[in-house]
Amino acid sequence: MKYTIALAGNPNSGKTTLFNQLTGARAHVGNWPGVTVEKKEGSILRSDNLNLIDLPGIYSLSPYTLEEVIARNYLLKERPDVIINIVDATNLERNLYLTTQIVETGIPTVIACNMIDLVNQAGDYLNSKALSAHFGAPVVEISALRGDGLDELVSAVKEAASSRRESHYVLHLSKEVEAEIKQVEKELETTSSDKLHGMPRRWWAQKLLEQDEKALEEIPLSSEQKARIDALEEKLDDDVQSVISTARFKSIAAIMDSIYTCKNPHRLSLSDRIDKIVTNRILALPIFVLVMFLVYYLSISTIGTLGTDYVNDVVVGEWAQGGVEALLTNLGASDWIIGLTVDGVIGGVGAVLGFLPQMAVLFLLLSILELSGYMARIAFILDRIFRKFGLSGKSFIPMLIGTGCSVPGIMASRTIEQEADRRMTAITTSFVPCGAKLPIIAFIAGALFSGAWWFAPICYFVGVAAVIVSGIVLKKTRGFAGDPAPFVMELPEYRLPTFKGVLLSVWERSFAFVKKAGTIILLSSIVLWFLQAYGVTSQGIVAVEDAGDSILAVIGGAIAWLFIPLGFGDWQSTVATFTGLIAKENVMSTFAIVFGVQGDVLELIEAGEWSSLAAITQHYTMSSAFSFLLFQLLCAPCFAAIGAMHRELGNAKWTLFAVAYQTAFAYSFSLIYYQFALLFSGNPFTPVSAVAIVVLLAWFYLLFRKKPIEQGKLQVESV
Amino acid sequence: MRTVLDLKTGEQGIVRRIHGRGPLKRRFSDMGITKGTSIKVTKIAPLGDPIQVNLLGYELSVRKEDACEIEIE
Numbered sequence: 001m002k003y004t005i006a007l008a009g010n011p012n013s014g015k016t017t018l019f020n021q022l023t024g025a026r027a028h029v030g031n032w033p034g035v036t037v038e039k040k041e042g043s044i045l046r047s048d049n050l051n052l053i054d055l056p057g058i059y060s061l062s063p064y065t066l067e068e069v070i071a072r073n074y075l076l077k078e079r080p081d082v083i084i085n086i087v088d089a090t091n092l093e094r095n096l097y098l099t100t101q102i103v104e105t106g107i108p109t110v111i112a113c114n115m116i117d118l119v120n121q122a123g124d125y126l127n128s129k130a131l132s133a134h135f136g137a138p139v140v141e142i143s144a145l146r147g148d149g150l151d152e153l154v155s156a157v158k159e160a161a162s163s164r165r166e167s168h169y170v171l172h173l174s175k176e177v178e179a180e181i182k183q184v185e186k187e188l189e190t191t192s193s194d195k196l197h198g199m200p201r202r203w204w205a206q207k208l209l210e211q212d213e214k215a216l217e218e219i220p221l222s223s224e225q226k227a228r229i230d231a232l233e234e235k236l237d238d239d240v241q242s243v244i245s246t247a248r249f250k251s252i253a254a255i256m257d258s259i260y261t262c263k264n265p266h267r268l269s270l271s272d273r274i275d276k277i278v279t280n281r282i283l284a285l286p287i288f289v290l291v292m293f294l295v296y297y298l299s300i301s302t303i304g305t306l307g308t309d310y311v312n313d314v315v316v317g318e319w320a321q322g323g324v325e326a327l328l329t330n331l332g333a334s335d336w337i338i339g340l341t342v343d344g345v346i347g348g349v350g351a352v353l354g355f356l357p358q359m360a361v362l363f364l365l366l367s368i369l370e371l372s373g374y375m376a377r378i379a380f381i382l383d384r385i386f387r388k389f390g391l392s393g394k395s396f397i398p399m400l401i402g403t404g405c406s407v408p409g410i411m412a413s414r415t416i417e418q419e420a421d422r423r424m425t426a427i428t429t430s431f432v433p434c435g436a437k438l439p440i441i442a443f444i445a446g447a448l449f450s451g452a453w454w455f456a457p458i459c460y461f462v463g464v465a466a467v468i469v470s471g472i473v474l475k476k477t478r479g480f481a482g483d484p485a486p487f488v489m490e491l492p493e494y495r496l497p498t499f500k501g502v503l504l505s506v507w508e509r510s511f512a513f514v515k516k517a518g519t520i521i522l523l524s525s526i527v528l529w530f531l532q533a534y535g536v537t538s539q540g541i542v543a544v545e546d547a548g549d550s551i552l553a554v555i556g557g558a559i560a561w562l563f564i565p566l567g568f569g570d571w572q573s574t575v576a577t578f579t580g581l582i583a584k585e586n587v588m589s590t591f592a593i594v595f596g597v598q599g600d601v602l603e604l605i606e607a608g609e610w611s612s613l614a615a616i617t618q619h620y621t622m623s624s625a626f627s628f629l630l631f632q633l634l635c636a637p638c639f640a641a642i643g644a645m646h647r648e649l650g651n652a653k654w655t656l657f658a659v660a661y662q663t664a665f666a667y668s669f670s671l672i673y674y675q676f677a678l679l680f681s682g683n684p685f686t687p688v689s690a691v692a693i694v695v696l697l698a699w700f701y702l703l704f705r706k707k708p709i710e711q712g713k714l715q716v717e718s719v
Numbered sequence: 720m721r722t723v724l725d726l727k728t729g730e731q732g733i734v735r736r737i738h739g740r741g742p743l744k745r746r747f748s749d750m751g752i753t754k755g756t757s758i759k760v761t762k763i764a765p766l767g768d769p770i771q772v773n774l775l776g777y778e779l780s781v782r783k784e785d786a787c788e789i790e791i792e
Contacts, residue, residue, distance in 0.1 A: 060749035064742045093775040094751050238754075239740065245748035249756070275762070275778075284765040380780045384766040387782075488746050488785065491771060491778040 002049045003161040004078070008071060008102060009086035010095050011057030012373075012492040014114045017501060018086055018144035019054045022154070025504055027054075029512065031650055032070050035419065044154060050161070053080065059094075059490075061101045063214040066419055072214065075105055076197045082108045082160045084153070089113040089126055089141070090493075092260055093252055099135060100248045103169035106200045108160040109137045112153055116141040123263035131259045137167050145498060170202070173247050177240065180232055181205045184225065195219060210241040271373075271493040278374070284381050291374070292400055299362040300404030300435075307357025316350030336543060339533055340526075348525035351583065351640060352518040355407050360510050362401060362408045367505035369397075370415055371497035380491060387487070389471030390480060391428075392421040398429045399467065403460075406430040406637050410644040411513060420480045424471060426648040427658045430637035431466035433459050436584035439605050440632055443588060447610040447617045448625045459633060466634055466665065473702045474661075517643030524639040528582050531555065532575075547593045552578060565688050566631060566667070567624030567674040577631070583638050591616045623677035627670045634666035672696045723758060723772065723781075723789040731759040732791035739788050751775045752789060 007022075009015045019027070023042030032039045037056055044050040055074060056067035063069060075083070085102050087095040103109050111131065119126055132139040138156045142149035173181065184205035188196070195218060196204060207215035209229060221229070233239050277283055298304065321342050328338045369375045375394060382393035394416045402409030406429055413425040433441065437459075445455035474480050531552040535544035544550050548571075556574035563569040572594045579586040585602070592601035595615040604612050620628065636642060636659045646655040675692035679685065726732050734756045737744050751774055752758065761778065762771040769782040781789075 060745075062745050062749055064745060091775075091777050094777055097749070097751065238736070239744075241745060242737065242748055242753065245745075246753040246755070249751060249753050271778075279762060279765070279771070281763070281765050376780075380764055380769065380771065381766070383780075383782070384764065384768045487769070487780075487782055488743075488750055489780045490750070491780055493777075 002051060003081040005044065005050050005052050005082045005084060005157055005161070006055055006074065006080040007052055007084045007086065008055045008075075008098070009057065010059055010088060010091075010098060012490065013057070013086050013088040013091075013095060014144045015054065015057055015086050017498075018084075018112065018114065018142070019052065020501075020504055021144055021147055021150055023052055029508060032056075035066060035070070035650065037066060037070055037419070044157075046151075047154060047158065050154070050157065052084075058098065060098060063212050067417075069214065075102075075107065076199065079198050080107060081164075082110060082157055084110050084112055084157060086112045086114050086144075089115050089119045090122075092126075093249070093256060096252045097248055100169070100171060100251065103135050103137055103167040104171065104200070104203055104206075106166045106168075106198075106203070108163075108165055109135075109167050110153065110156045110160050111135065111137055111139045112149075113139060113141050114144050117143040117146055117148065122267075125261040125263075127259045127261075130255070134255050134259070135167065135169050137169075171206075171244070171247060171251060173244065174236075176232060176235060177209070177243060180209060180228065183228075184208055187225070188219075191219060206244060210244060211239075212241075269493065274494045275377075275491075279377050279380060284377075288378065288381055291369075292396070295362075295365050295369075295397065296400055296404065299358060299365060299401065299408065304358035304361035304408075305404070307361065308354050311357055312350060312354040316346065316354060320346050320350065339543060340530075343533070344526045344529040345522075347529065348522040351525055352514060352521045352643075355405075355640060356510060356514070358405065359408050359411060359513055360506055362412065363506040363509045364502060366397070366412060366415060367502045367509075368497050371495065371501055371505070373492045373494045375415055376489060376491050379489060383487065389468050390421065390424050390475030391467075391471055392416045392418060392425070395421065395425040398425050399432050402429040402432040402434060404435050406432070406434045406641040407517075407644045409434075410641060410648055411509065413648050414509065423649060423654065424474060424480060426645050427474070427661065428467045428470050430641050430645075430662070431470070431634060432463040433633055434584065434637075436638070437633060439585065439588045439602055440629060443605050443613065443616075444625045444629050446605070446608055447613055448620060448622050451608075459629070462630065462633060466669075469699070469703060470661075470665065473699075476702070476705065476707050479657075513644065513647060517640065517647045520643035520646055521639045524642075525582055528552070528578065532579060547575065547590070550575075553594075563631075565675065565691070566670040567627040567677075568620070568631075570619070572619070573628055577635070580632060581636065581639055583640070584632070587632060595619065623674055623681070627674040627677070630673055631666045631670040634662065634669060636662050636666075668695050668699060672699075721791050723760065723770075723786045723791060724783060726758075726760045726791070728760050728762060731757055733757050734789060735792045736790045737788055738790060743785055743788065747785075747789065750779055752779075758789070758791070 007015060007019055019040060019042070022044050024045045027040045027042035030039050031037065040054040042052055044052050053074070055071040058065070058068045058071050061068060061072050063072070083102055085099050087099060099111060113126060113128065113131070116126065126141065128139040128141055138160065140149055140153045140156050142153055181202060185201045188201045188204055204215065204219065208219065208221060208225070211221070211229065229240065236243055278287055324346060325338060325342045328341060369378070378396065379393035382396055386393050386395050395413070397415070398409045398412040401412050409429045409432070410426050413422050413429065416422040416425060441456055441459050445451060449455050532547065532550050533543055534541050534551055535549040536551060536554070537544070537549070547553060552575050553571055556578065557571040560569045560571050560574045563574060572591065575594060576587045576590040579590045588601050588605065591597070597604070597613060597615055599612060601613070610617065642655065642659060645658050646652070649655050649658060672692050672695060675689045679689055721732070723732065734752055734754055736754060737747050737752065756774055759773045760770055761773045764770065769780050770786060772779050772781055
């Protein structure tokens with residue numbers, strides 16, 4: 001007999017650590033259906049029939065936040081055999097609130113009191129027997145971190161699974177509410193047991209009286225019931241939901257004295273002392289800047305980039321590509337096989353693997369920030385600024401990392417809990433100019449704007465403005481309108497992250513990147529490599545020397561007219577835009593090829609030898625060059641970044657939306673810029689100028705229109 | 720009406736009522752801000768918003784626009 005065990009508990013209660021300990025960290029990681037909330041499943045060690053499902057960290061089974069709805073639906077629709085409710089023993093009062101809701105489902109429950117080592121250390125005492133008696137469920141004292149008490153936990157779970165002893169916990173409520181619950185319970189007797197999903201009738205009665213949105217979707221209230229609830233709430237002078245919540249906390253407070261003895265209730269915890277400095281009014285921002293500098297320095301400036309360069313140049317470039325090329329040549333393989341294998345496949349795989357070292361360093365730092373509890377403080381410090389643009393305070397890190405490389409930047413958005421904020425961050429991060437776009441900026445600044453000092457800052461300003469404008473515009477659309485859950489965030493105790501916990505987190509995230517982002521990057525790189533290296537000639541499809549003869553050039557020529565209103569409607573610029581999709585470094589190297597520049601174009605730019613680059617420069621005016629740059633800064637990022645977005649957005653629909661939005665955004669603003677530049681330099685007014693004005697007005701409208709009524713609030717009003 | 724916002728840093732109050740309805744009210748009560756709970760303002764964020772409160776032995780960050788719904792005695 002196989003049993004399904006669900007692991008439920010508050011965020012920061014040590015749930016992930018316990019999950020890893022119980023399953024030996026061999027988990028199947030996926031997403032819950034339809035959302036990007038992680039779902040982990042694994043087998044419990046030392047047992048061959050216990051399958052463990054990790055539910056999202058939640059404070060309650062309310063119907064509002066995404067995580068809570070997922071956990072609830074799971075308990076309701078899948079009905080696991082046993083629930084392990086992990087409880088932070090150092091923070092019992094709040095943690096047991098969820099316990100009161102879990103045992104009410106009737107599903108056999110084992111309460112795991114975690115961090116018992118800290119309780120003992122402080123000289124406190126937890127009376128497990130009394131706790132167990134109160135909830136009618138076995139209680140096991142554990143320390144997930146040190147692995148204490150896990151055997152006892154597993155045997156308690158086995159016991160609960162085989163005996164199927166349902167819990168019969170009942171929360172006692174005031175006479176008026178109790179009478180109404182009994183009444184609704186009676187009325188539910190005619191409801192089919194399918195509809196009740198195996199939950200006790202009392203559970204449904206409570207939810208219906210609370211006017212719980214999700215419960216009402218399953219079993220609507222009759223107008224007579226609704227009237228009775230209104231009358232009851234009138235009498236209570238509060239809504240039933242609040243009355244029940246208050247009763248839950250009161251019932252816990254009433255037993256606290258008998259289950260927990262605190263040796264020194266007034267001691268200042270280590271966290272309080274750290275917080276006195278870290279979120280101090282004066283020191284908070286300097287400390288934050290320092291931490292961010294370290295993150296950037298380690299992942300972008302030094303170790304991360306060194307590792308990535310090494311993998312790209314030596315491992316992929318010399319060993320893999322060089323070795324395989326030599327091998328295939330010796331075997332007498334034809335040129336196209338060598339080209340496909342070396343440049344197409346290995347180049348494509350290399351593009352994925354090359355990001356790994358940088359990613360691993362960044363993930364390492366992020367998991368330290370998260371596990372230590374500092375990440376929550378970042379959100380606390382920056383919330384005021386970022387919420388204006390529909391972003392979370394935690395969006396700062398993705399944006400900062402994005403100045404180095406968008407790929408790890410986008411991946412860093414994983415730390416944001418709210419789905420809408422995370423989406424917004426994933427979509428807007430690549431607007432911040434990344435390192436690979438610097439050669440384009442440097443070239444245009446140097447060759448066409450005679451090295452003006454303000455040029456590069458303007459590019460970064462454009463990026464930040466694009467993030468802000470998009471934040472405001474998208475926030476008003478339906479897809480982002482809303483997580484109705486407000487920003488009420490726990491600031492967890494500071495904890496020293498463990499080596500094992502950090503490494504596991506790095507491994508899981510890196511693997512997820514390779515798996516999900518890797519496929520997109522690899523496939524699209526191969527396709528574009530083919531289009532670029534091959535051309536249609538009288539002999540059929542053959543490899544071409546001159547990029548001007550390639551299939552890509554033909555496609556570029558065919559759609560170049562699209563860019564005429566933007567000032568760069570020629571096949572060369574179009575082809576460079578396409579090759580930029582593989583990596584933005586390719587934009588300048590493509591220019592070098594199609595305009596016949598001698599020497600390494602990136603080195604020429606670095607050395608400022610603009611005369612050698614004259615062939616490119618002559619092709620542009622200041623206006624068309626800046627318009628081209630604007631487009632490159634804002635349009636769809638490289639495939640690797642698109643792959644990372646796909647990983648974070650969770651489905652193809654959102655990824656397509658993101659790419660379409662970015663490209664439309666880039667097109668609009670290049671168009672507006674170029675057409676206004678033409679008008680200001682004395683050119684006549686044309687129909688295209690009119691279009692540019694209309695597009696500008698449209699963006700103004702999107703930016704300043706009134707925010708439609710929030711869905712969440714609307715729903716509540718109509719209940 | 721006295722709300723949490725009227726408390727100075729370090730001051731403590733007893734929750735009398737949460738105003739409004741729906742997600743915010745539910746969230747507050749799920750986090751332990753219910754009638755009779757004692758709540759203390761521990762800190763204001765460096766930029767003036769949100770505020771940090773302590774209740775039931777843990778720390779919570781609440782935006783000012785939301786905190787004004789928490790009435791205290």
